[in-house]
Amino acid sequence: MAGEVLVVAEQVNSQVANVTLELLGEGKKLARKLGSPLSCFVIGHNMEAAVDAVIRAGAEKVYLADHPELAEYKTLHYRRVILDELSSWATPPHTLLMGSTTTGRDLAPRVAAFFETGLTADTIELDIGPYEHTSGIDQTKIGYFPECLYASRPSFGESLKARILGPWKDPQMATIRPGVFAKPEMLTEKPEGVEIKKVAINFQPSDYRITIKETLRELEGKIDITAADVIVAGGYGLGSADGVNLLKDLAACFENSVVGASRKIVDLGWMTYPYQVGQTGKTVRPKIYIACGISGALQHRVGMQKSELIIAINRDPDAPIFSFADQGIVGDVYHVIPEMIKQLQEKNTSKLAELKVK
Amino acid sequence: MNKDLDIYVLIKQVPDTRSKAGVNPDGTIDRAKAGKMLNPFDAFALQAGLNAKKMGGPNSRLFAVTMGPPPAIDILYQTLEHGADATCILSDRRLAASDTLATAYALCRTLEYLFKKNGRKADLIFCGLQTTDGDTAQVGPEISERLDFTQVTYCEDFSISDNLLHAKKIIEGGTQLVSAELPALVTIANSYTKLKFKSLRGAQFVQDVKRASKEEQAKYVEIIDLDKCEADEMRCGLNGSPTIVSKTWKIGVVGGNCKMHQGKAASELVSEVFKDAVMLKEFVKI
Numbered sequence A: 001m002a003g004e005v006l007v008v009a010e011q012v013n014s015q016v017a018n019v020t021l022e023l024l025g026e027g028k029k030l031a032r033k034l035g036s037p038l039s040c041f042v043i044g045h046n047m048e049a050a051v052d053a054v055i056r057a058g059a060e061k062v063y064l065a066d067h068p069e070l071a072e073y074k075t076l077h078y079r080r081v082i083l084d085e086l087s088s089w090a091t092p093p094h095t096l097l098m099g100s101t102t103t104g105r106d107l108a109p110r111v112a113a114f115f116e117t118g119l120t121a122d123t124i125e126l127d128i129g130p131y132e133h134t135s136g137i138d139q140t141k142i143g144y145f146p147e148c149l150y151a152s153r154p155s156f157g158e159s160l161k162a163r164i165l166g167p168w169k170d171p172q173m174a175t176i177r178p179g180v181f182a183k184p185e186m187l188t189e190k191p192e193g194v195e196i197k198k199v200a201i202n203f204q205p206s207d208y209r210i211t212i213k214e215t216l217r218e219l220e221g222k223i224d225i226t227a228a229d230v231i232v233a234g235g236y237g238l239g240s241a242d243g244v245n246l247l248k249d250l251a252a253c254f255e256n257s258v259v260g261a262s263r264k265i266v267d268l269g270w271m272t273y274p275y276q277v278g279q280t281g282k283t284v285r286p287k288i289y290i291a292c293g294i295s296g297a298l299q300h301r302v303g304m305q306k307s308e309l310i311i312a313i314n315r316d317p318d319a320p321i322f323s324f325a326d327q328g329i330v331g332d333v334y335h336v337i338p339e340m341i342k343q344l345q346e347k348n349t350s351k352l353a354e355l356k357v358k
Numbered sequence B: 001m002n003k004d005l006d007i008y009v010l011i012k013q014v015p016d017t018r019s020k021a022g023v024n025p026d027g028t029i030d031r032a033k034a035g036k037m038l039n040p041f042d043a044f045a046l047q048a049g050l051n052a053k054k055m056g057g058p059n060s061r062l063f064a065v066t067m068g069p070p071p072a073i074d075i076l077y078q079t080l081e082h083g084a085d086a087t088c089i090l091s092d093r094r095l096a097a098s099d100t101l102a103t104a105y106a107l108c109r110t111l112e113y114l115f116k117k118n119g120r121k122a123d124l125i126f127c128g129l130q131t132t133d134g135d136t137a138q139v140g141p142e143i144s145e146r147l148d149f150t151q152v153t154y155c156e157d158f159s160i161s162d163n164l165l166h167a168k169k170i171i172e173g174g175t176q177l178v179s180a181e182l183p184a185l186v187t188i189a190n191s192y193t194k195l196k197f198k199s200l201r202g203a204q205f206v207q208d209v210k211r212a213s214k215e216e217q218a219k220y221v222e223i224i225d226l227d228k229c230e231a232d233e234m235r236c237g238l239n240g241s242p243t244i245v246s247k248t249w250k251i252g253v254v255g256g257n258c259k260m261h262q263g264k265a266a267s268e269l270v271s272e273v274f275k276d277a278v279m280l281k282e283f284v285k286i
């Protein structure tokens, strides 16, 4: 039988990160396909509420490492408890999932390198399916594998999306950005009989080579574009950093709205990373997404295609964004956006008038 | 004063996405048409290496290392212009189609070969946070696991005292100050200091090296293969990669039912869209 589907939980101040819950939701589907249990590795200190949350999100077995030294994420300490525990298993997990956060990207490659197993970064789709390896110099790799982890991600190369798999060695690993999968329905009551295994903790002197001096959590985490109903996003077509003001003015016309950005303009420093939408930024699902001067590259599209209504403004009628937007305006952002603002303000006045009549 | 430090910077040549050549509007790359450049993230790592060298004792050394086809030697010359002391490229056909694990293995073999040659292990290894063509950020941590180095990822700033690296790093929703014992592997975020301009002297030096004899050149740009660094070919390239790309798709037009508005004055286009997009009304601010 295939091994477990294991999600390594992420926590801040003993609270489970959303990405962990999202991975449990998606992990459950994989576990059902494999006929394996869905388990969750919880690491931290004072983790009772966290354990409760992961169980209500679908974990059927919990591995718990609770220790004051683990209160905050530390590469070598976290690495130690995971490697010690997994090394003691007769059957390794079939699948191991972590968030593609600064933490997951620090830890997952170390685990993968230790087990010499494959790791797919920034996955946007997960599934279980067969694979037949028919040729290659390494004869030992040839064979039919009925149950592989399929991890798909946009690729930089000639084609647009690539399915990556590695059935030769378990655990088959992937990291996934927050927001890619929907949060599962949380059970209101904790189901009975979920096994909570306290894992052995044996830190080695070498684990103390890294120490945390100070942790500052601030603003950046508070900017959360995923909660907005309306996102006015800009791309390189804005022409310069000043163009961002245009976005802000348009966004100001809507309730619960925020501005967003393509990676190109984040890389250029016109906007900051918390506003980036896409494969390596945020995945958003607003009611309305207005894309201004964004070409619609796949890496951008995967972060916003689930928006309810997509309006695209681009001066190139062949821009890829028009292949998946709902409403397309072929025109210059510097003509179209001011016109939008003007008409919205008129609407606003007429709405106000209406209200007054009532 | 700090002890002498041996510092290594790991860099990669990637397709040039700054120019339009070879870059398709859908974000895909025509590798044949695209130019080549130093991975932009690695420029920050190079600057970090240069700064670290100044923090070390007077006999500190900076080495740049890459893996790739022979044209990648260009980026090694670039590091020499900026002040690297010597460089090395691992180039071998058997490395083709390496995934991150196989890449980390091959680079570790190269590093261990260099540690032996240079008489001691690295004190510091700097990598760019990630590459622009793979974007995994995995190779650095996979190397530190293999070498049993401490690790600081997403590093924005650092100093060195005694045997410790003091670093400011990005974490979820904030930053953290950490101290890591040397030897350490550090991945540098693009919020670090930009790479300074190369010096005239550096440029002149590289001109001289390029004109020098093969043996003289090899002192500054050493080219090695898998045999030279005693790497097991079964652990490299496609053989040594635990992952494989089993399928690729062109994601074409999904619905293809975008309602297009064009060829009219902006005012007309906008009012058309507002008429169609009924939902918009709900969210207009009063």
Ligand SMILES: Cc1cc2nc3c(=O)[nH]c(=O)nc-3n(C[C@H](O)[C@H](O)[C@H](O)COP(=O)(O)OP(=O)(O)OC[C@H]3O[C@@H](n4cnc5c(N)ncnc54)[C@H](O)[C@@H]3O)c2cc1C
Residues within 6 Å of the ligand: A155, A156, A234, A235, A236, A237, A238, A239, A261, A262, A263, A264, A265, A276, A277, A278, A279, A280, A281, A282, A292, A293, A294, A295, A296, A297, A298, A299, A300, A303, A313, A314, A315, A316, A319, A331, A332, A333, A334, B025, B026, B027, B132, B133, B134, B135
């Ligand atoms: C591994 C990887 C991960 C990535 N992750 C992300 C990600 O998370 N998010 C992301 O966005 N990108 C990401 N990218 C980058 C992505 O491939 C594109 O390069 C990027 O999205 C392009 O940004 P853009 O649309 O702003 O710029 P461009 O592609 O340059 O498009 C600009 C558009 O503006 C239009 N335009 C120009 N002037 C005007 C004008 N005056 N009025 C109207 N239209 C105008 C042009 O016709 C063009 O379509 C990633 C790439 C890689 C390789």
